[in-house]
Amino acid sequence: MIKVERRLQQPRWLSFVVPVGSVAIAFLIMAVVLVVTGHSPGHTYRRLFDAAFVGKAAWNDTITLATPILFTGLAAAIAFRMQLFNIGAEGQLYIGAITAAGIAIWLGPGQARTVTIIAMCACGAAGAALWALIPGVLKAFGRTNEIITTLMLNYVAGLLLTYMIFDSASPWRDLSTIQTRSFPQSVALKPSQFWPTLSPFDVVLPFGFLLALGVAVALYVLIRLTRFGFEMSVIGDSQRAARYSGMRTRRKILAVMAISGGIAGLGGASQVGDFSHVLDASPQGLQGANYGYTGIVVAALGRYNPFAVCLVGVLLGGLQNAGLFLQGADFPTGLVGVMQGIILFCTLGGELLIRYRLRLGRRAASAVETAPAAEAAP
Amino acid sequence: MAMRGITKRFPGVLANDAVDFEAAPGEVHALLGENGAGKSTLSNILIGLYQPDEGEIRLYGERVDFHSPSDAIEAGIGMVHQHFRLVPPFTVAENIILGEHREEARRFVVHPRQIEKRVAALGERYGLAVDPGARVWQLSVGEQQRVEILKALYREARILILDEPTAVLTPQEAEALFATLRAMAAEGRTVIFISHKLHEVKAVSDRVTVLRGGRAISTLPTADATPRELAALMVGRDVELARRVEREVPPGDEEALEVEALTVRGDRGEHSVRDVSFVVRSGEVVGVAGVAGNGQRELAETITGMRSPSHGRVLVHGRRTRLGDPRSAIRARVAHVPEDRLGTGVAPTLTIAENSVLKSYRGREVSRGPLLLWRVIRNQARQLIERYRVAAPGVDARARDLSGGNLQKLVLGREFAGTPQVLIAASPTRGLDVGAIETVHAYLREAAAGGVGVLLISEDLDEILALADRVVVMYEGQLTGEFDPATATVEEIGLAMAGGERS
Numbered sequence: 048m049i050k051v052e053r054r055l056q057q058p059r060w061l062s063f064v065v066p067v068g069s070v071a072i073a074f075l076i077m078a079v080v081l082v083v084t085g086h087s088p089g090h091t092y093r094r095l096f097d098a099a100f101v102g103k104a105a106w107n108d109t110i111t112l113a114t115p116i117l118f119t120g121l122a123a124a125i126a127f128r129m130q131l132f133n134i135g136a137e138g139q140l141y142i143g144a145i146t147a148a149g150i151a152i153w154l155g156p157g158q159a160r161t162v163t164i165i166a167m168c169a170c171g172a173a174g175a176a177l178w179a180l181i182p183g184v185l186k187a188f189g190r191t192n193e194i195i196t197t198l199m200l201n202y203v204a205g206l207l208l209t210y211m212i213f214d215s216a217s218p219w220r221d222l223s224t225i226q227t228r229s230f231p232q233s234v235a236l237k238p239s240q241f242w243p244t245l246s247p248f249d250v251v252l253p254f255g256f257l258l259a260l261g262v263a264v265a266l267y268v269l270i271r272l273t274r275f276g277f278e279m280s281v282i283g284d285s286q287r288a289a290r291y292s293g294m295r296t297r298r299k300i301l302a303v304m305a306i307s308g309g310i311a312g313l314g315g316a317s318q319v320g321d322f323s324h325v326l327d328a329s330p331q332g333l334q335g336a337n338y339g340y341t342g343i344v345v346a347a348l349g350r351y352n353p354f355a356v357c358l359v360g361v362l363l364g365g366l367q368n369a370g371l372f373l374q375g376a377d378f379p380t381g382l383v384g385v386m387q388g389i390i391l392f393c394t395l396g397g398e399l400l401i402r403y404r405l406r407l408g409r410r411a412a413s414a415v416e417t418a419p420a421a422e423a424a425p
Numbered sequence: 426m427a428m429r430g431i432t433k434r435f436p437g438v439l440a441n442d443a444v445d446f447e448a449a450p451g452e453v454h455a456l457l458g459e460n461g462a463g464k465s466t467l468s469n470i471l472i473g474l475y476q477p478d479e480g481e482i483r484l485y486g487e488r489v490d491f492h493s494p495s496d497a498i499e500a501g502i503g504m505v506h507q508h509f510r511l512v513p514p515f516t517v518a519e520n521i522i523l524g525e526h527r528e529e530a531r532r533f534v535v536h537p538r539q540i541e542k543r544v545a546a547l548g549e550r551y552g553l554a555v556d557p558g559a560r561v562w563q564l565s566v567g568e569q570q571r572v573e574i575l576k577a578l579y580r581e582a583r584i585l586i587l588d589e590p591t592a593v594l595t596p597q598e599a600e601a602l603f604a605t606l607r608a609m610a611a612e613g614r615t616v617i618f619i620s621h622k623l624h625e626v627k628a629v630s631d632r633v634t635v636l637r638g639g640r641a642i643s644t645l646p647t648a649d650a651t652p653r654e655l656a657a658l659m660v661g662r663d664v665e666l667a668r669r670v671e672r673e674v675p676p677g678d679e680e681a682l683e684v685e686a687l688t689v690r691g692d693r694g695e696h697s698v699r700d701v702s703f704v705v706r707s708g709e710v711v712g713v714a715g716v717a718g719n720g721q722r723e724l725a726e727t728i729t730g731m732r733s734p735s736h737g738r739v740l741v742h743g744r745r746t747r748l749g750d751p752r753s754a755i756r757a758r759v760a761h762v763p764e765d766r767l768g769t770g771v772a773p774t775l776t777i778a779e780n781s782v783l784k785s786y787r788g789r790e791v792s793r794g795p796l797l798l799w800r801v802i803r804n805q806a807r808q809l810i811e812r813y814r815v816a817a818p819g820v821d822a823r824a825r826d827l828s829g830g831n832l833q834k835l836v837l838g839r840e841f842a843g844t845p846q847v848l849i850a851a852s853p854t855r856g857l858d859v860g861a862i863e864t865v866h867a868y869l870r871e872a873a874a875g876g877v878g879v880l881l882i883s884e885d886l887d888e889i890l891a892l893a894d895r896v897v898v899m900y901e902g903q904l905t906g907e908f909d910p911a912t913a914t915v916e917e918i919g920l921a922m923a924g925g926e927r928s
Contacts, residue, residue, distance in 0.1 A: 274786055274792055275795065281783065284772040284774050284775055287765070288770070289772075290751060291729075291731060291763060291783075292755075292783040292786075293750070293752030293755050
């Protein structure tokens with residue numbers, strides 16, 4: 048009989064051993080699946096690793112895929128730290144993409160690139176922050192459950208995005224040619240508006256990736272060194288203690304929602320400026336990628352620590368990149384999904400072992416068995 | 426129940442050293458000892474929270490190995506913890522069937538009415554009156570304790586352990602609890618009563634085992650020992666039992682705290698404080714006596730700004746505070762030692778250093794612009810734990826890993842660091858051992874001698890009589906009496922606490 052029990056003490060080494068062990072177990076399980084489906088596990092893993100992390104091209108793709116996850120992961124991490132469960136990074140990212148694309152289209156290609164980038168970042172972050180403030184205000188003043196409101200607003204944001212490109216003649220939509228009138232798409236950014244890249248070690252680092260790392264450093268400083276971060280941790284730990292010490296919990300909820308939303312919004316701006324250069328409302332675009340939800344997984348695996356979130360984000364980007372690379376005639380897409388699923392399942396499931404332990408053993412003797420018959424309970 | 430040669434080591438501490446302890450069916454057995462003497466460790470081993478490093482436990486002659494509390498519960502051991510293990514939004518009945526897997530509780534569809542009926546019947550049988558349909562967050566601490574006892578009874582615990590159970594009760598309520606415990610023993614149950622209060626041990630137990638420094642010093646029939654002898658066994662030296670100390674510095678006549686016509690609604694919307702007015706002068710200790718749940722908590726929370734009153738004013742040295750705003754009270758230098766130390770007085774998973782600046786983190790000394798100066802904070806915290814003798818591995822230890830006494834020293838130290846004008850202390854020694862109580866009392870006396878107006882809210886009459894210059898009694902939200910502790914008797918005050926005639 049297996050029992051799950053809460054650990055009274057959580058040894059430190061567990062937080063290292065468990066994730067590593069979980070990944071190892073995931074690869075073991077996957078090896079069985081691969082053998083059954085007629086693939087060589089060794090060969091497949093080798094290809095997987097090479098595709099994600101060996102060579103310049105692999106790293107370029109991994110980082111491209113990791114960038115949006117870093118933003119949404121950081122957005123979730125900062126809010127979750129205060130026990131504020133913002134599940135809405137997904138929708139906040141759409142809104143950030145909409146407002147950032149909007150300002151770029153409105154400014155036009157004539158502006159200096161720096162002006163365009165600053166304007167896109169500011170508008171992307173501000174638009175998404177305002178969007179996140181809707182559930183923030185509801186939470187702070189109406190005590191609504193933010194998990195539900197943020198989640199529901201994701202659908203609203205997604206439909207808004209679809210509406211602007213497919214169902215209306217909004218300023219975002221490109222109506223200049225017959226082709227774009229019958230196959231709707233957004234006004235595309237001009238090359239002079241594209242965000243720059245840096246390539247220090249032969250690896251192409253998009254501006255958005257560096258921006259995300261900057262955000263991580265800023266969050267670390269905010270959490271560890273500032274009064275604001277201190278208030279966040281007190282509120283996250285005990286609302287009553289926060290009230291007792293005179294902290295303004297409502298204001299902090301609003302501020303943290305805005306920061307969290309703003310970071311997700313930067314992710315949306317980066318998608319437009321760095322990569323797609325259009326506001327992609329198609330099902331394969333922003334709405335097909337699930338960046339916001341992946342961010343929640345990244346935040347949880349990184350234990351809400353900004354730097355750990357970045358590391359996990361890059362690893363997960365690598366996994367997605369490898370998946371794209373592997374799939375082909377001999378390796379169906381479905382199998383790639385199975386593999387990614389098993390790895391995520393094992394690592395998240397392993398988290399349980401940090402807080403709980405499993406015990407095999409016989410059932411303890413019960414009161415009825417140990418009590419002498421004469422003294423059985425009255 | 427027999428525990429033999431129980432040894433338990435924690436890093437750096439030998440918590441239990443070859444302890445032998447046994448209790449028979451039908452007896453109330455007291456476990457007496459100071460905090461840190463190993464009482465909690467021993468009871469935690471018995472209820473399966475810890476496994477002993479050496480030694481064995483036998484129940485009715487059979488050896489048992491508990492790997493988790495659920496094993497112990499299954500074996501018929503129930504525990505009423507000092508910090509209650511209840512789910513506040515659940516009803517009493519729901520809390521009682523939590524984790525329960527027999528009969529009504531096992532059914533797929535739970536019928537609350539049936540369970541409530543059974544709980545009510547149990548309550549009546551043992552004199553544990555509590556509304557089974559009420560939600561736990563609405564109950565007073567004393568009522569919550571009754572829920573914990575009912576929970577153990579509902580599970581047919583044959584061995585019941587109570588950790589410092591009387592701390593939240595009036596003398597009359599404690600008397601009622603003792604009757605309940607004796608009734609349970611008379612049915613053949615074993616009652617283990619953990620306490621450091623000698624007269625209670627004398628009043629309720631048949632035998633007593635004294636623990637000191639992790640060792641069982643002696644087991645003897647309670648009738649054979651005087652309180653003084655027990656105290657000496659417990660502390661290892663002769664001690665003065667709590668008594669009134671005449672003040673060297675008489676209280677001043679300046680009004681430190683004025684409360685005028687305060688009316689406050691409680692959590693259930695009822696008027697828990699009704700038209701209460703009183704004055705605390707600087708350097709004066711005013712004791713508020715009363716049974717838990719008669720509005721004392723709401724009164725303390727209102728004065729310290731944590732709760733908004735529907736009517737009334739609070740003045741500190743003649744200046745009104747903004748009610749419903751803790752920051753205003755903090756600025757007026759109203760220190761607050763809350764009833765709920767862990768969770769309100771400190772943030773439990775944060776460190777000692779972080780908790781030491783819970784109120785002062787906005788100040789100039791510990792911050793620069795938006796940044797906190799952690800080096801300064803840690804140094805201050807180090808000084809604080811040294812000055813108030815908080816036994817802790819260091820300033821980075823988490824607050825919840827501290828014992829009750831050390832936690833209270835930390836809270837007091839932090840509150841005194843703000844040089845208060847007024848101190849609101851709610852049950853400041855609840856659940857502490859003799860040594861820690863002495864220390865806390867000394868700090869309260871010191872504060873009063875230094876001109877702080879102290880409002881001491883306590884359910885412990887001995888404490889109020891030992892410390893207060895003036896005693897007021899609270900009953901159903903109103904002040905029902907004022908006494909001079911030098912002349913009043915426990916009976917008189919007890920009568921006012923029970924709503925008797927006003928003086």
